[in-house]
Amino acid sequence: MIRFENVTKNYPGNPRPALDDINLEVQRGEFVFLVGASGSGKSSCLQLILKEERPSEGTIFVLGNNLGSISHRKVPFFRRDLGVVFQDFRLLPNKTVFQNVAFSLQVIGKSRGFIQEAVPDVLEMVGLGNKSDRLPNELSGGEQQRVAIARAVVNKPQILLADEPTGNLDPATSAGIMKILERINAGGTTVVMATHEAGIVDKMQRRVIELVDGSIVRDEVRGGYGQTAAIPELTPEILLGAQIDQARRDLAEATRQAEDEANRAREAHERATKDAELAGRPRFGAEDPAPSAPVAPARPELSRTESTDVDVEEHLSLAQDLGLRDDESDGDTTVGPVK
Numbered sequence: 127m128i129r130f131e132n133v134t135k136n137y138p139g140n141p142r143p144a145l146d147d148i149n150l151e152v153q154r155g156e157f158v159f160l161v162g163a164s165g166s167g168k169s170s171c172l173q174l175i176l177k178e179e180r181p182s183e184g185t186i187f188v189l190g191n192n193l194g195s196i197s198h199r200k201v202p203f204f205r206r207d208l209g210v211v212f213q214d215f216r217l218l219p220n221k222t223v224f225q226n227v228a229f230s231l232q233v234i235g236k237s238r239g240f241i242q243e244a245v246p247d248v249l250e251m252v253g254l255g256n257k258s259d260r261l262p263n264e265l266s267g268g269e270q271q272r273v274a275i276a277r278a279v280v281n282k283p284q285i286l287l288a289d290e291p292t293g294n295l296d297p298a299t300s301a302g303i304m305k306i307l308e309r310i311n312a313g314g315t316t317v318v319m320a321t322h323e324a325g326i327v328d329k330m331q332r333r334v335i336e337l338v339d340g341s342i343v344r345d346e347v348r349g350g351y352g353q354t355a356a357i358p359e360l361t362p363e364i365l366l367g368a369q370i371d372q373a374r375r376d377l378a379e380a381t382r383q384a385e386d387e388a389n390r391a392r393e394a395h396e397r398a399t400k401d402a403e404l405a406g407r408p409r410f411g412a413e414d415p416a417p418s419a420p421v422a423p424a425r426p427e428l429s430r431t432e433s434t435d436v437d438v439e440e441h442l443s444l445a446q447d448l449g450l451r452d453d454e455s456d457g458d459t460t461v462g463p464v465k
């Protein structure tokens with residue numbers, strides 16, 4: 127169903143490969159966790175499966191297609207058999223729950239009748255049958271993710287790719303999301319999920335593929351999150367702790383020096399005032415204040431994120447994110463099926 131043969135992925139400007147000579151095979155109906163520290167190559171794997179990125183070396187087969195042989199025009203068709211779920215939901219904010227799910231079917235040219243039947247079914251399946259008229263901002267994070275899952279599976283894809291789908295959710299809500307993904311998998315959909323969540327992986331006891339620096343270091347049929355995936359994330363924290371301690375010491379030393387300097391200046395000022403008084407000279411005027419400790423320069427203003435209007439561009443880019451539109455169709459503002 128998914129096969130990587132000696133796949134290496136290099137990104138421009140990055141001397142180390144994101145994926146380094148990977149070989150893996152995922153069978154139909156499997157539930158696979160991709161685990162590993164940040165930067166280990168999990169998202170790159172998913173992007174390669176979706177043909178969002180091309181391998182620098184090696185060959186990838188998905189659903190019997192050699193991805194290197196699929197032309198750009200055919201990519202949207204290929205992606206119809208793949209559903210995608212992201213950590214940040216990526217819902218259209220001004221569309222209702224129903225419209226968000228219907229969107230992915232409209233994009234691929236499904237009939238009105240099909241949409242009217244399929245959308246309520248899938249919303250029922252994710253437990254949102256009674257919320258189809260709500261807008262995304264009227265839903266909890268877990269509910270928004272359920273809408274995103276409904277949108278990903280409404281067309282019954284053979285493969286569901288999930289990139290940190292529980293990353294923004296609390297443990298109880300995440301457990302609900304995992305139940306839905308399990309149900310989708312039980313219905314025959316192959317699920318590949320990248321995650322950092324040890325608790326979920328340990329509880330599910332499914333296949334675990336662990337990446338370290340772009341290499342597969344573990345591929346277990348029924349595995350847990352493991353120890354090594356966590357070590358690279360802990361190490362920087364330890365280093366960070368040492369750096370914070372050093373920064374504190376540096377700051378204390380700089381403060382002490384500044385105070386010494388201010389004291390010396392104040393003493394000199396007092397001495398000079400006294401000398402002037404003794405010599406019968408005028409005192410220092412108000413326009414000649416006592417030196418004070420240096421003032422820290424003002425911090426530069428942080429730039430504010432610009433708000434963007436919901437418009438055609440947003441719909442097009444969402445269609446691209448969902449793999450329903452070829453991202454190289456410059457100037458083409460339709461999101462319908464490629465003929």
Ligand SMILES: Nc1ncnc2c1ncn2[C@@H]1O[C@H](COP(=O)(O)OP(=O)(O)OP(=O)(O)O)[C@@H](O)[C@H]1O
Pocket residue numbers: 137138139140143144162163164165166167168169170171320
């Ligand atoms: N578009 C890109 N351009 C350059 N380097 C990239 C790009 N995308 C990813 N990388 C690099 O490739 C490596 C793997 O990144 P990837 O996003 O696949 O890791 P990840 O395991 O999914 O990380 P995370 O858990 O933080 O999402 C990292 O070193 C990353 O900086």
